[in-house]
Amino acid sequence: MKHLPTTSTAVTALHYIDYQCSNRVATITLNRPEKRNALNYQMVSELKQAFDTAEDDDECKVIILKAAGPVFCSGADLEYLQTVGNSSYADNLDDSKHLLQLFYQIYTLKKVVIAQVAGTALAGGCGLATVCDLTYAAPSAKFGYPEVKIGFLPAIVKVFLLRKIGEARAKELLLTGDLISAEKAKAYGLVTEVMPENQLDTFVRDLAERMCLQNSGQSMEVTKEMIAHVQELPLLDALEYAAERNALARATDDCQLGIQAFLDKQSMIW
Template identity: 30%
Template sequence: MENKITFKKQGDVAEIRLTNPEKHNAFDDQFIADFTDLLTNIKADESLRVVVIKADGKSFSAGADLNWMKRMAQYSYEQNLADAAALAKMLHLLNYLPQTTIALVNGAAFGGGVGIVSCCDIVLATEKAKFCLSEVKIGLIPATISPYVIDAIGQRASRRYFQTAEVISAQQALSLGLVSELLDAEVLEQRAFELIDTLLANGPEAVKAAKALIFNVDGTVDDDKALATSEQIASIRVSKQGQEGLTAFFERRPANWQKEHKED
């Protein structure tokens, strides 16, 4: 997996580690393909009961890799649609894994990184954790991750942070429900082990059924919704505004709407 993801299994617990700290664990199309394959295998492994997701370095995940974004900026609508659909499949798999998922966040999670966090059942974080739905800054929208983020923090908070792209502190994330518990860094993993012991003491089939019950009662992100979000991000990426936002970002200059705002 090109040293971007490692997988370790010990008994009925698995660990997924993002191992690309030099790029703040940003992901690209190859990462998405590898992560999807890994999740597919985990889903099929009935001996696994808990999956822990953690990351090396200062960031949990910065979202989309810059080189990947440069390639996406040149994609056609059809290519963007296929690209977004691949991410949608990865997130859908993670969200609906039959196993309990625990994310350990000890740094920044931006864009798609917030999507990964939102898809996990339990999120343990430190004060260094921060979150941002930054897409509108470059003229895009958090479309593919939106069903899971809205489910995690609610429509009201999403109406704010989708539009402002403000950085959400660890404390704010805790109050919003994106983070389950806020802990000191030195006890983060210890708390994860405690939760794992608690989970493993419960009935295996009952835990899986309890997780499935939540989706059955509260509704699910169906294929039509997943397709709709992929279509939305593909459309805005190839739009005039999306192209301007991406170009300005890579040229390290203000986008034209920022210039207009300053002139006003």
């Protein structure tokens, strides 16, 4: 049985992002409420730093992404976007890839990332909720990709949205630019569950801590990796890959410990 760490750590060199870790759950909070948590270059950089910190933190097993203020994230900071739009193509490509790297980082992170959405999530902000492994929302939350309404493109986010909800629903959201309710987002597969706002914080925190206690971190990491990878493979290749991972998993310490605990009728605390 492993001891449960209760220490809390913070990353101090962040301006727009808060980072805390306690009881093996890291909480990354968007903290630019006066700008509706809009994403500029620095905020994206700080998010990347916070996720790097969580991934490298041995005391962290599950990550919660949430936001301060009434808006989860309004997407790109339009004033910033207008400024960089007057730069060279090369500069704009570098800036675009900066956001791409953040989304890819979250999607492929070794640790489970849970989005907690208690306000509107627009464009790149909706993209943040999309790339997380699980997304829990308050009934008042709204989701949407309104880029086409301002002559912009939902370019990077659509790659992940197509994977998550399929072409028909993705086309509806991306081509109309309309917002949808949390309940509709759940029906589309964009949101995992809708929770009463006064229960959302406690529910997500309890879920994260329960996953830390009940689940093997190694198993969650490999399962997440496989979910992403098998979608890239032809059917027979995907099955072969799955069989190989199945065989490798049987010899791991975590699998041996978990099976023995089950056979001994003991509760495994990871």
